Amino acid sequence: MRMSLDLQHLGREEEALQVAEAALTDPWVRHGDRLALQRRVLRLGKPPRRWRRPPWAASAQAEPREVVVSATMIKGAAGFKSCFVVPPARNGSGGGGGGGGGATGVPRTACVEELALLHYGSPAGGGWRGVHSEGGVWTTLWALLCWDVLFMDVPEVFRSPFQTAPLDLDTDAFLPARREAVDARLQLIASGGAPDLIRAVWSRRVGTWCRGVNWERLTLDDLLQIAGCVGGLGLSVVCRLLCEDAGGWRGGMPDLLLWRPERGDAMVSEVKGPRDRLSDQQRAWLAALSAAGVRAEVLRVVEAPPPPPLPPPPRPCAECRPAEDGGTQQGTVTTSARSCTAGGKARRRRGAHVCGRRAMAVPIVCEGTEGVTGGCTTDGTGEGAVVAAASVAVEAHSGMEDDRVVINDDDDDGSGGGGEEDQQQLQ
Structure with missing residues (x-):
């Protein structure tokens, strides 16, 4: 290479x-x-x-199935494992060897593997039971299923009664020296004899030191459930690979082993963080297990996008700010006069405040032209005193008890030229 x-x-x-x-x-x-x-x-x-x-x-070139989970990442020091915030809805919803649990209502931190177990243990993730072992469960099953093969009488491989494994275990000489016994054991495992082998070795050898075996991580019932869910073909493939090259295949095993006893199926998952990628050894394991009928996938934890920033609070106008902040606390309004089509003087009862708060409809009342008693309508025909409602966005100042505004037309010629800036009076 x-x-x-x-x-x-x-x-x-x-x-x-x-x-x-x-x-x-x-x-x-x-x-x-x-x-x-x-x-x-x-x-x-x-x-x-x-x-x-x-x-x-x-x-x-085949790529394993990939599942993406987003979570808020906690920025830590370089060289330390990434941690993520587990929301209250997920906290305690699954993971470990025992499966699910109730939500605590308090967020906590978790590494990528813990976050993956919580995802798989939730109803949305499939309700799996799981354990993060990185091969520990697989090597335990392999040693229990091939116990007689590991400790069979082979010349020059046991020099002491206190050895936990034969001397040639991690060498290429292991399989040739035991080929017939290995082939017979793999055939027995593939035909469904794994549960009986596990029970027999557990009853006779529980607590005995053996390389790769952890007697305390899982119970006998857990191991039997896993063996039944993985199936004989999957177990035989794993045992064959470890017998061929235990030193080479012991690395790169999937992070998570998941199983569902009620459905009788199992799955392995390789967990990757935001900046991790699969190694060739991990790809080889996922491909081998997938070919043996074991569901294999990659769970990628990505960093959730940050929430959008909150908009700044509205700043009041100069007239609304207190005097010590450079304001006058006056509630002044701004509006423009609107002329009547009949030449009358327009009077607006509510105006738009500068710093404004809320919108409302603004009625405009025509006071009529000089000498006209009836006022005018909205189209300027001069018949009847009516109120023309105009939906104008205005903002009412919270401290004004009565914020009506009267706009008086200063033109005396009756032309109704209310388009100019008019005097505003706060009543």
Whole structure:
């Protein structure tokens, strides 16, 4: 892999592609390293370098199902794990080995894995039971199911009665020395014999130290439920991979193991924060479990957008501010005169305050022209004294007991020229 990268950086992309293709023919290249080389070959082997796509192209480019959950992130120091705020509606709604619980009504902080467990434990997330183990449950199941294989009598692998695992466990010599026993055990697991194997080993060996086994994390009933939900095929695939290369496949296991006993199904989930991405080893595990019939997905926690800022409070006009703030506390209003079509003097009873608060309808009363007793109508015909209601937005000052405004026309010629700025009188 490194040689191919160096050749590409030197501009020798054809040689980089040939090195990656040659590495894929090596049977000892496994798990995430093999997937990384396959994806590299697909990136470099585009036409015109390579016209034919390899048969494994679709599986190497397959992306796992992704679920996105947004949460408010707490800014912390560099190098520390990201934390998020759990709202009261989610707080206590699920997670851990025991499933759901009631909401506490108080927000709290949680890491991405805790937030994911709360999401999956909620009704909207599926009502799953789950545990954050990063492979601890898988290695426990593997050791219980293959206990006799791990501790079978093989020359030179046990030098002390206090060993927790054979000396060749993390080497390539483990599987060849036990191939027949491993194949028989995998066949038994795939055929549905996992629960009986777990019960037998638990009754005889509970509390015995063994590498990868945690006797206290989950109870026997929990392990039996998980084994029943995962199924024989999924368990046999996990055991086969760990028997082939325990040191290589022990890393990159999914963060969460989820199960629903009432439905008999299980799921694994890899949790990623806002700036995380899947490694090739994690992709290899998700692909292997998905091929074995175990539902696999990625839950990505993204940072929720900040709430919009609150608008600034309205600032009162100069006349409404107190004297110490440079105001006069006068409630002055601003409006303009409106002329009657018959030439009369218009009088507006309410005007618009400068700093304003609320809107209301403004009646305009025509006082009629000089010598006309009946006033006028809204169309200026001069018949009858009517009130013309105009919906004008005005703002009433809260401290004014009576904010009526009388606008007197100073023109004596009766022309009704009320369009100019008129004198305002606060009554």
